Structures are given as C-alpha cells and as structure tokens.
Amino acid sequence: MTSRILVVDDDTALAEMIGIVLRTEGFEPVFCADGAKAVEEWRAQRPDLVLLDLMLPGMDGIEICTRIRSESGVPIIMLTARSDTADVVRGLEVGADDYIVKPFNPKELVARIRTRLRPTPQSTTEALRIVDLVIDVDAHEVRRGSEPIALTPLEFQLLVALASKPQQVFSREMLLEQVWGYHYKADTRLVNVHVQRLRAKVELDPDNPRIVTTVRGVGYRAGSAG
Amino acid sequence: MPPLASVAPRAALVRDWRGWPASFATLWRRSLRFRTLLATLALTSVAVLVTCGAMALAIQNNLWEARKDQALDDAQRAVTDVQKTLASAEVQGDRAALQRLMRNALGSVSSSTMIATFRIDDSPSDVAPSDFFLGGLSKDLLSDQLVKRVSDSPEQQWWQPFAIAGPDGQQHAGIVVGHQITIPEAGAYGLYIAYDLADTEQTLLLVQSSLWVAGTILVGIIGVIAWFAVRSVVLPIVEASETSARFAEGDFAVRLPVRGEDELATLGRSFNAMADSIEAQIKELGELSMVQQRFVSDVSHELRTPLTTIRLAAEMLNDQRETFDPATARAAELLHAQVERFDTLLADLLEISRYDAGSVQLEKEPTSLAHLAEELVDEMTPLAANHDTELRFVAPGGHTPVEMDPRRVRRILRNLVGNAIEHGEGNPVVVTVDSNQHAVAVGVRDAGMGMAPADAERVFDRFWRADPSRRRTIGGTGLGLSIALGDARLHGGTLGVWSEAGVGTNFVLTLPRDAAGVSGPSPIPLEPQEALADIGAVTEPIPLATAPRRLPSDAAADGDRGEGAERGDDRGEERG
Numbered sequence: 001m002t003s004r005i006l007v008v009d010d011d012t013a014l015a016e017m018i019g020i021v022l023r024t025e026g027f028e029p030v031f032c033a034d035g036a037k038a039v040e041e042w043r044a045q046r047p048d049l050v051l052l053d054l055m056l057p058g059m060d061g062i063e064i065c066t067r068i069r070s071e072s073g074v075p076i077i078m079l080t081a082r083s084d085t086a087d088v089v090r091g092l093e094v095g096a097d098d099y100i101v102k103p104f105n106p107k108e109l110v111a112r113i114r115t116r117l118r119p120t121p122q123s124t125t126e127a128l129r130i131v132d133l134v135i136d137v138d139a140h141e142v143r144r145g146s147e148p149i150a151l152t153p154l155e156f157q158l159l160v161a162l163a164s165k166p167q168q169v170f171s172r173e174m175l176l177e178q179v180w181g182y183h184y185k186a187d188t189r190l191v192n193v194h195v196q197r198l199r200a201k202v203e204l205d206p207d208n209p210r211i212v213t214t215v216r217g218v219g220y221r222a223g224s225a226g
Numbered sequence: 227m228p229p230l231a232s233v234a235p236r237a238a239l240v241r242d243w244r245g246w247p248a249s250f251a252t253l254w255r256r257s258l259r260f261r262t263l264l265a266t267l268a269l270t271s272v273a274v275l276v277t278c279g280a281m282a283l284a285i286q287n288n289l290w291e292a293r294k295d296q297a298l299d300d301a302q303r304a305v306t307d308v309q310k311t312l313a314s315a316e317v318q319g320d321r322a323a324l325q326r327l328m329r330n331a332l333g334s335v336s337s338s339t340m341i342a343t344f345r346i347d348d349s350p351s352d353v354a355p356s357d358f359f360l361g362g363l364s365k366d367l368l369s370d371q372l373v374k375r376v377s378d379s380p381e382q383q384w385w386q387p388f389a390i391a392g393p394d395g396q397q398h399a400g401i402v403v404g405h406q407i408t409i410p411e412a413g414a415y416g417l418y419i420a421y422d423l424a425d426t427e428q429t430l431l432l433v434q435s436s437l438w439v440a441g442t443i444l445v446g447i448i449g450v451i452a453w454f455a456v457r458s459v460v461l462p463i464v465e466a467s468e469t470s471a472r473f474a475e476g477d478f479a480v481r482l483p484v485r486g487e488d489e490l491a492t493l494g495r496s497f498n499a500m501a502d503s504i505e506a507q508i509k510e511l512g513e514l515s516m517v518q519q520r521f522v523s524d525v526s527h528e529l530r531t532p533l534t535t536i537r538l539a540a541e542m543l544n545d546q547r548e549t550f551d552p553a554t555a556r557a558a559e560l561l562h563a564q565v566e567r568f569d570t571l572l573a574d575l576l577e578i579s580r581y582d583a584g585s586v587q588l589e590k591e592p593t594s595l596a597h598l599a600e601e602l603v604d605e606m607t608p609l610a611a612n613h614d615t616e617l618r619f620v621a622p623g624g625h626t627p628v629e630m631d632p633r634r635v636r637r638i639l640r641n642l643v644g645n646a647i648e649h650g651e652g653n654p655v656v657v658t659v660d661s662n663q664h665a666v667a668v669g670v671r672d673a674g675m676g677m678a679p680a681d682a683e684r685v686f687d688r689f690w691r692a693d694p695s696r697r698r699t700i701g702g703t704g705l706g707l708s709i710a711l712g713d714a715r716l717h718g719g720t721l722g723v724w725s726e727a728g729v730g731t732n733f734v735l736t737l738p739r740d741a742a743g744v745s746g747p748s749p750i751p752l753e754p755q756e757a758l759a760d761i762g763a764v765t766e767p768i769p770l771a772t773a774p775r776r777l778p779s780d781a782a783a784d785g786d787r788g789e790g791a792e793r794g795d796d797r798g799e800e801r802g
Contacts, residue, residue: 014535021538081530103534103569106541217592217627
C-alpha cells in the first residue's frame with residue numbers, strides 16, 4: 001500500500017522536487033499550491049500525511065492546520081523557513097505533529113515522513129491501564145470508563161510510550177527518539193507542546209495532571225510517583 | 227570586640243568633624259551657587275563692617291566733641307559767674323558768710339551738680355573757706371595731673387575724661403573740667419565741675435547698635451538677593467546639564483524648556499536644535515540599519531525555498547552519481563558539497579542577522595555544563611580521529627546544572643572543538659570544564675600553530691581568517707566565532723581567546739551562574755597555567771563513585787571553589 005502525501009506549498013519548483021523525492025521513495029504525492037484550497041483538497045484526497053508550508057498565499061499554514069486538526073488526526077508536518085520563531089510553536093500548538101526547517105535534505109524529509117507513518121508498535125499484551133484510562137493498543141483506542149477519547153496518532157503514540165513503562169521517567173530526549181524518531185538533540189518544544197495537547201484531552205484537570213505528570217528537571221512519567 | 231563597638235560612634239563623630247573641611251572644599255569646588263553666595267556674603271560683610279565702623283567712629287567723635295564743648299562752655303560760664311559773684315560780694319573777713327556765698331553761687335551756676343573746690347594757696351588764712359564737694363565729686367577722683375595743671379595755670383581751662391559712678395553703681399563716662407577762681411582775701415581755688423555723659427553714651431550706644439543691626443540686615447538681604455540671582459542663573463544650567471546627561475544616556479526625546487528671550491533661552495533653543503538634529507540622524511541611521519537587517523533577513527528567508535529545491539535536487543543527483551559518466555558524477559558531487567556549504571553559510575548569515583536585529587531569544591533550562599561538554603566530546607571524537615587528533619576531557623567542576631540555552635552552548639563548543647581539531651596539527655585537544663561560586667566555564671585548548679596576538683584579537687570578526695591561504699577542511703563559514711561570541715554575550719557570559727604562534731590556542735567560555743553576569747575571574751584562566759601534555763592524559767573524568775569522600779554530596783562535587791576551606795576541613799577529618 002503506497003501512502004498518499006498531500007504537499008501544500010506555493011513554490012511549484014519545490015513542490016515538484018519534493019514530489020520527485022517522494023515518488024523515488026515509493027510515496028504517492030498530491031499537490032496543492034493555494035492555501036485557500038488546501039483544506040478542500042485534503043477532504044477530497046484523504047491523504048495519509050500532510051506536508052504543509054507555513055507561509056502560503058490565500059490562507060496561512062496555521063489556519064489550515066487548525067481546520068484539518070478539527071476534523072482529523074492525520075499526521076501534519078510543517079515546512080518552515082524559520083527555526084526559532086513563534087510560528088513553529090504556534091503550529092505545534094494548533095496540532096502539527098512535527099516540523100522541518102528549510103533547507104532540508106531528502107533523507108531528513110523521508111525519515112520524518114516514515115516516522116509519522118510508522119504503525120504503532122504492536123502490543124502483545126492486553127490493554128494498558130493508567131489511572132482511570134484504558135488504552136487498547138491494537139484497537140488504537142483510549143477510554144475513560146465507557147467513554148472513548150479521540151487522540152491523534154501522535155498523541156496516542158506518546159501516551160502508549162509513557163504508559164507501557166509506568167514506573168519509568170522519560171526524559172524529553174528519550175521521548176523525542178521514541179515518538180518522533182530523532183536520534184540527535186532536537187527541539188524539546190515538540191515534547192512540551194504535545195504533552196500539553198495530550199493533557200488537554202486526557203486529563204480531567206489539565207492544570208493539575210494525574211495521568212501525564214511532570215518530573216521536575218527530568219521529564220515526564222505516566223501516573224503519579226509511587 | 228565590644229570596646230571597638232563602644233568607641234565607634236565617637237570615632238564616627240570625630241571622623242565627621244575631620245571631614246568637614248573636605249566636604250566644605252568639595253562644596254566650594256562643585257557648587258557655583260555655594261561659592262558665589264559665600265563670596266558675596268564675605269565681601270558684603272567686609273564692606274558693611276568698614277562702612278559702619280567708620281560711621282560709628284565719626285558719630286562718636288562728633289557727639290563727644292559737641293558734648294565736651296558744651297561742658298567746657300558751661301564750666302567757663304560757671305567760673306565767670308562765680309568769679310563775678312565773689313568779686314561783688316561784701317563779706318570781708320567773714321569766713322562763714324563767704325563759705326555760704328560760695329556754696330550758694332556754686333549751687334546754681336552750672337547745669338551739673340557735681341562740683342568741687344579746693345584751695346590752691348597753702349598760705350594760712352582765716353577767711354579762706356574750706357574745700358567742699360558737691361554731688362559726690364571728691365578730690366581723690368581727680369587725677370594729680372589735672373589738679374597740678376589747674377593749680378599752675380590760672381587762666382587756663384583743663385579737662386579730663388572721668389568715670390562717674392551712677393546711682394545704680396554703674397560707671398558712666400563723664401568729663402571733669404577744672405579752672406582756677408580767685409576768692410578775694412582767700413586766694414586761688416581750683417573749681418572742678420564734672421559732667422555726666424551717660425545720656426550721650428546712651429545715644430551713642432543706640433546709634434551704634436542701630437548701625438550694626440542695619441548692617442547685619444543689609445548683609446542678610448544682600449545674601450538672599452545673591453541667592454536668588456545665582457539661583458536664577460544656576461537652575462537653568464543645572465537643568466541643561468541634567469537634560470544633556472539624559473540625552474547622553476539615550477533618551478533622545480528630552481528637550482530644554484525655553485522661557486523668554488534671554489541668554490538662557492538662547493542656550494535652551496540651541497540645545498534643542500542640536501538635540502533635534504541628533505535625534506533625526508540617529509533615527510535615520512536606526513531606520514537604515516533596520517532596513518538593512520530586514521533586508522538581510524528577508525533575503526536569507528527568500529533564498530531558503532529555492533535552496534531547498536536545489537538541495538533536494540543535488541542530493542538526488544549525488545545519490546545517483548554511480549550511473550553517470552565520471553565527469554558528470556564529479557560535477558554532481560561538487561554541486562552537492564557546495565550546496566551544503568551554501569546552506570551552512572546561509573544559516574550562519576541568518577543567525578548573524580538575528581543578532582543584529584536583536585531578535586534572539588534564549589531558551590534556558592538547567593543544564594550541567596560538564597555533561598553537555600562530555601556528550602559533545604563523544605560526538606566529536608570520530609571527527610578528531612579522522613584528523614589523527616586525540617580529544618581529552620577534564621572536568622574538575624561544573625557538574626551542577628546552571629541555567630543556559632543548551633543548544634547554543636553546544637553550538638559554541640562544537641565550533642571551538644572543530645576549530646581546535648582543524649588547527650591543532652594532530653596534537654591533543656583538551657576540553658576542560660570547571661566552576662567557581664559565580665560562574666561555570668569550559669576551555670578548549672590546542673597545541674597547534676597558534677596565532678600572533680594581533681591576529682587573536684580579530685578571530686571574532688566576521689569572515690576573518692588568520693591566513694587567507696590556509697586550507698579549510700572542516701566546514702566553517704567564517705562566521706562561527708562571531709556567532710559563538712554573540713551566544714556567549716547573550717548568556718551574560720564571556721568568550722575569551724589566548725593564542726601564541728607556535729604554542730597553541732586556548733578559548734575559554736565563561737557563563738554566569740545567575741543572570742547577574744560574570745563577575746570576578748573565570749574558573750579557567752585564559753592563559754594556560756600548565757603544559758598541555760600534563761593535563762588530562764586520562765580522557766575520562768574521575769567517576770564520582772571513586773572520587774575521594776571529601777565530596778560529601780553531588781552539590782559539593784560541582785566544585786564551588788569558594789568552599790575550599792570547608793573542603794580542607796573535610797579532608798583534615800579524613801586524615802585524622
């Protein structure tokens with residue numbers, strides 16, 4: 001099964017080049033150069049992943065990301081020309097899973113895409129339990145009692161990574177490697193922002209988290225200590 | 227030490243007292259107002275003193291003179307009257323009648339009641355009346371000189387200042403006038419009349435005190451006038467100087483208030499015109515600089531999208547170069563390498579433009595510099611091995627986390643270590659981490675070709691190269707050290723370099739423990755203290771587990787040099 005990837009970028013040369021790279025790697029790229037039509041195009045194509053330029057004519061990437069996220073948990077990777085501006089954080093906050101800074105090399109791009117498309121590692125055991133949540137790894141489902149909680153694949157992966165070893169404290173670097181596939185020092189804001197998003201969905205009181213707790217100076221863990 | 231404490235207040239007082247001349251001198255030197263006022267007061271005082279003194283003297287003289295003349299006239303008249311009365315009297319041989327007559331005559335002739343007569347002739351006489359004294363004037367109050375003179379010269383009037391005891395026992399100024407009279411049959415008598423000058427003295431005192439009071443008031447008034455006059459000049463000057471100072475500090479919006487059309491207003495107007503001109507120029511320069519920074523930033527951003535395309539393409543071509551003929555394959559390889567270089571250059575340029583625009587934000591988190599440096603040394607070891615260079619790591623301190631932006635610090639270190647490997651000529655490169663109570667520091671030292679001190683001063687300049695012909699093997703855009711310095715300063719830290727041609731180079735990055743900035747010496751001296759070969763022969767730092775027990779906890783292990791004494795104690799205990 002070839003994965004379909006929607007490339008939203010107004011620079012046609014770059015879009016085409018990304019297309020060539022993706023095709024070489026066995027993906028099926030589809031394109032959209034107009035921000036205003038991106039969401040429509042996404043609905044029509046139902047891609048497995050979206051590569052989204054942040055600076056677009058018509059509608060900016062943040063807005064597109066927000067709209068797509070309101071309908072789907074599809075992986076979104078932002079393409080950005082800026083590495084340290086508020087844009088990146090805003091993009092992550094509205095639900096982009098990852099970002100890649102221009103100019104990137106094809107291996108980096110493909111590695112990022114593959115990580116996001118990688119299926120959740122199959123859990124051999126039955127459902128994971130953490131505080132009052134039940135995580136059915138095979139069914140990709142999280143429930144509190146009988147009520148299902150909708151998570152994006154990334155958030156699900158993050159929760160599973162934490163819940164599968166409830167006694168362990170995960171540093172941000174460890175989570176970056178396990179969930180985002182970074183093998184080198186990367187931006188820990190990715191972890192911070194997505195933990196916040198995850199908490200907003202799974203915690204009863206996000207300001208006073210019980211499921212994903214912060215271990216000061218180290219990182220995060222599932223449940224509370226002891 | 228309690229005695230010291232009790233002495234202290236008095237000592238302070240004495241010190242204060244001793245300080246007065248100094249503070250007076252300071253005030254004199256610093257304050258135009260004080261100086262002018264003091265000078266005005268001093269000069270006015272002298273002038274008033276002299277004027278009043280002269281006036282008082284003149285008044286005194288005139289008063290005395292007038293009163294004396296009056297007294298002399300009065301005495302003269304009295305003498306004449308008495309003489310006349312005596313001459314016309316018919317009291318031959320009757321001593322008692324003569325005595326009575328004389329007493330009567332004398333009692334009414336003068337305005338003064340203090341009258342005395344005594345006989346000058348000492349030839350015995352039956353009729354000569356006895357000496358008599360009226361109003362408290364006695365013979366022993368008169369000086370011998372006066373008596374002698376009066377006795378000697380029959381026609382002359384003599385006078386002498388005289389102290390009269392008033393009714394209240396107080397001494398008054400007075401004058402006593404003496405003259406001879408001749409009593410028929412009895413011979414020459416000295417007639418003395420004393421005049422009380424208390425009223426004149428009173429007048430004089432009143433006049434003098436009025437003079438002094440008026441003088442003092444005059445000095446006071448002049449002082450106040452001088453104060454206001456000086457103030458009206460000095461205040462605008464003070465205002466102008468304060469405004470200039472604020473302007474110098476960068477508040478370009480300040481202006482002097484302009485009142486009226488006098489000289490001070492002119493000063494204000496000139497100052498304001500200057501300020502307007504400077505402000506306009508600075509604004510213009512600022513705008514130009516901002517436009518330029520924006521331009522660099524925009525260009526860098528705009529270049530990124532096409533560069534991404536080029537990079538993707540170059541990468542693809544490079545991956546497939548085996549399928550090309552050799553020349554095309556080499557071209558693809560070159561293209562790939564140069565695009566990479568271009569990419570780095572652009573990234574560095576963008577970073578520099580961010581510093582210039584002041585838009586860099588640190589993302590600080592508590593980080594152990596020793597751990598960070600150790601990880602980096604591990605990361606760089608393969609590169610060092612490629613250059614046949616040994617990378618050593620020594621960390622006597624710097625283990626406790628300190629607030630820093632780890633990505634930036636790592637970038638600085640990567641740059642320094644890369645440089646050291648490139649210029650180290652295969653000699654070992656030593657990375658040292660240490661700390662004191664104010665700062666943590668990391669030093670990167672090589673024993674390569676080094677540089678002349680003049681060159682070492684320029685290593686942080688953009689695009690600067692010690693030797694333009696020197697081959698570059700490890701990336702490097704010529705911006706790395708500028709960026710490293712920018713990062714260090716952003717942390718409130720310092721990045722120093724020591725280099726000597728033929729000996730080697732040492733870079734030391736010092737980061738403050740708190741936001742206060744680096745104070746005092748860096749934990750690692752810039753100039754190497756020991757030969758490179760002697761340090762860090764062991765690559766690994768001493769693991770904490772086997773570290774001597776004198777480090778009671780991890781907190782102490784981070785090497786606060788300030789607690790050396792405490793450590794010494796610990797060691798002492800151990801030995802004991």
